Structures are given as structure tokens and as C-alpha cells.
Ligand SMILES: Nc1ncnc2c1ncn2[C@@H]1O[C@H](COP(=O)(O)OP(=O)(O)OP(=O)(O)O)[C@@H](O)[C@H]1O
């Protein structure tokens with residue numbers, strides 16, 4: 001049985017349907033990546049998993065049990081933790097305070113989890129351990145991303161939903177963060193990785209899903225997706241036509257060529 005499943009899910013905002021017929025499964029211990037262009041619905045899918053958004057059709061199942069109607073708080077208690085796009089750390093607070101807030105859901109359950117997880121994140125992120133008393137808002141994008149992931153780990157999740165961890169992070173630190181995501185998988189945490197950076201995401205994932213025009217258009221082992229010609233052309237910046245918004249200079253060149261012709 002999959003650990004987590006989205007079964008024929010539809011969702012949106014107000015009267016707009018953003019996603020339809022979404023089927024995703026995640027087995028325990030996998031990194032599953034969700035790739036797609038700007039606005040394809042990656043964050044919306046991430047929110048459906050963590051409960052920031054409820055499905056209008058279909059259901060989300062955890063251990064085979066429907067959780068689509070549960071709040072984000074309930075799902076956090078069941079082990080689903082969301083590291084949101086743009087990090088959303090508390091910039092005016094210290095690193096230690098940000099971590100403490102991540103432990104909110106477990107503090108009434110078992111306080112020993114806080115100490116365990118604190119030791120765990122300090123081991124994973126020595127840079128944070130050295131700066132526990134520093135104000136988080138002064139950190140670089142990459143360090144803030146590490147803090148956001150560390151905060152997400154404080155509740156001892158079984159499933160970590162990571163929304164665009166590479167966004168606004170310098171390339172060297174992106175490589176470090178992606179290595180760390182693999183390490184988390186090796187520690188037994190199941191990961192949903194929503195990423196525009198398809199190349200790097202597919203390089204570390206076990207399986208992947210491609211979101212286009214409100215639905216899943218391709219899925220499979222990450223290696224197979226990475227070597228698919230379609231994906232290479234559309235998301236990995238190689239080969240012929242440029243059909244997505246990532247390569248704005250390519251689109252501009254095509255427009256100029258059309259004007260000149
Ligand atoms: N709170 C909201 N209210 C209304 N529409 C929204 C809201 N959030 C997202 N949308 C719309 O839903 C669609 C999917 O957005 P979503 O943020 O899920 O895409 P994404 O794949 O994460 O994009 P990005 O790569 O820019 O992060 C877009 O058309 C977006 O404008």
C-alpha cells in the first residue's frame with residue numbers, strides 16, 4: 001500500500017479549477033518529484049498534501065485512510081510537514097525560536113521529540129547550530145532555506161513536502177541542499193519535492209510526475225523521465241523548441257526572428 005496517495009483529485013481557488021484528475025502515489029522512503037512550468041500547479045499540489053488546501057473532488061489518502069478533509073494541523077500531527085515556497089521563516093526571530101515553532105505540534109505529545117529532533121537538525125545543519133542565537137532575517141537565501149527545512153523537521157515528520165527549495169538559493173548551496181534531501185530520504189523520510197529545476201530534481205528523485213495544463217501528463221522512474229526527449233526539450237533546456245517560460249531569452253529570440261521574417 002502506498003504511504004500517501006492523491007486519487008483523482010481536483011482543486012482550485014474560489015471558482016477557478018487549477019488541478020483535475022490528479023493521481024499521485026508515494027511509497028515510504030521515496031523521493032517523488034513534481035516538475036512543471038511556472039503556474040502549472042506544483043504548489044497547489046503541495047498544499048493539497050499538507051492540508052493547506054482541500055480537494056474539491058477525489059481524496060488524499062495516508063496509509064490508505066482518507067485525510068482530504070483534515071486540517072493542516074491534523075495532518076502535521078499525522079506526520080506530514082510542509083516547507084513552503086519562499087521559505088516563510090520568521091525573519092525577526094532567532095534560529096532557535098524558528099526551530100521551536102516547528103516543534104509546536106509535538107510539544108504537547110512528547111517533549112522528548114523536541115530534544116531528539118533538535119539534535120538531529122543540528123547534526124544535519126552545522127551552520128545553524130553555530131548561529132542558534134542569530135536573527136534569521138540576516139541569513140542568506142540558502143541558509144534561510146536550510147532553516148525552513150530544519151523547522152519542518154522539528155515535528156519529526158514521516159513525509160516532508162518541499163516546495164521549490166532551490167528558489168533564490170545560490171547554485172553551490174542548491175547542490176548542498178539537494179544532497180541533504182537525499183540524506184533525509186536515507187534517514188527514512190518520504191519526500192515530495194516540487195521543483196521548477198527539473199534537471200536537479202530528477203537527478204536525486206526516485207520517481208517523478210510532470211504537471212501540465214492542470215493535470216499529470218507524464219510519470220515514471222526519475223531516470224527515465226530525465227532521459228525522455230520530450231522532457232529534455234521542455235524542461236531541461238536541451239534540444240529543439242522552447243515552449244515554456246523558463247527560457248525567456250529563447251522566447252524573445254524566437255519573437256524577434258518572427259518579426260524579421
Ligand atoms: N491563492 C491563490 N488564489 C488564486 N489563484 C491562485 C492562488 N495560488 C495559485 N493560484 C493560481 O493557481 C495556478 C497554479 O499555481 P501554483 O502556485 O500551484 O503553481 P506552481 O506550479 O507552484 O508555480 P510556480 O512555479 O510559479 O511556483 C496559477 O494559475 C496561479 O495563478
Ligand SMILES: [Mg+2]
Pocket residue numbers: 042043044085163164
Ligand atoms: Mg510554486
